[in-house]
Amino acid sequence: MNDVPLIIAIEFAILLGFDGQLKQGSVLEMELFTSIIEQMKKCQMTKIENALMWLYVKSWSRFGQHLIDEKSLWNFGGEDLEAALTAVTYARQKGTTELTKALKGLIMERFDNNMAFVKWSQGIHSEVICLPWKPLNRFN
DSSP states (O other): OOTHHHHHHHHHHHHHHTTTTTTTTHHHHHHHHHHHHHHHTTTOOHHHHHHHHHHHHTTTTTGHHHTTTTTGGGGOOHHHHHHHHHHHHHHOOOOOOOOHHHHHHHHHHTTTSSHHHHHHHEEEEEEIIISSSOTTTOOO
């Protein structure tokens, strides 16, 4: 699994918990999920990329909650999350990594149109960023 792209790993991790397989305690799914989480922790990414990954998982709502609950995956703060929301909303090519482009595309695919994303992102902003300061790793 060392050569599996991060995007595929994220989607597979979401799929593993999609229909409650992890809650049922399936040994195979639990082993696969644990392995994916450990490998994702080792991935080198910026805090904005990490926030984009969190946004993508968050866009799956309750179907991604099992990943959101993995506190050790998330290493970004409020400013990083705001930057990630801005990166999705506004096209910027300079300094944009392939991972950033891929995550932005995945996030936008989750919404019927740009306005649906804007409404959702405003809710995320109100829920997470507008609250009193939270330490890192506490966005869920």
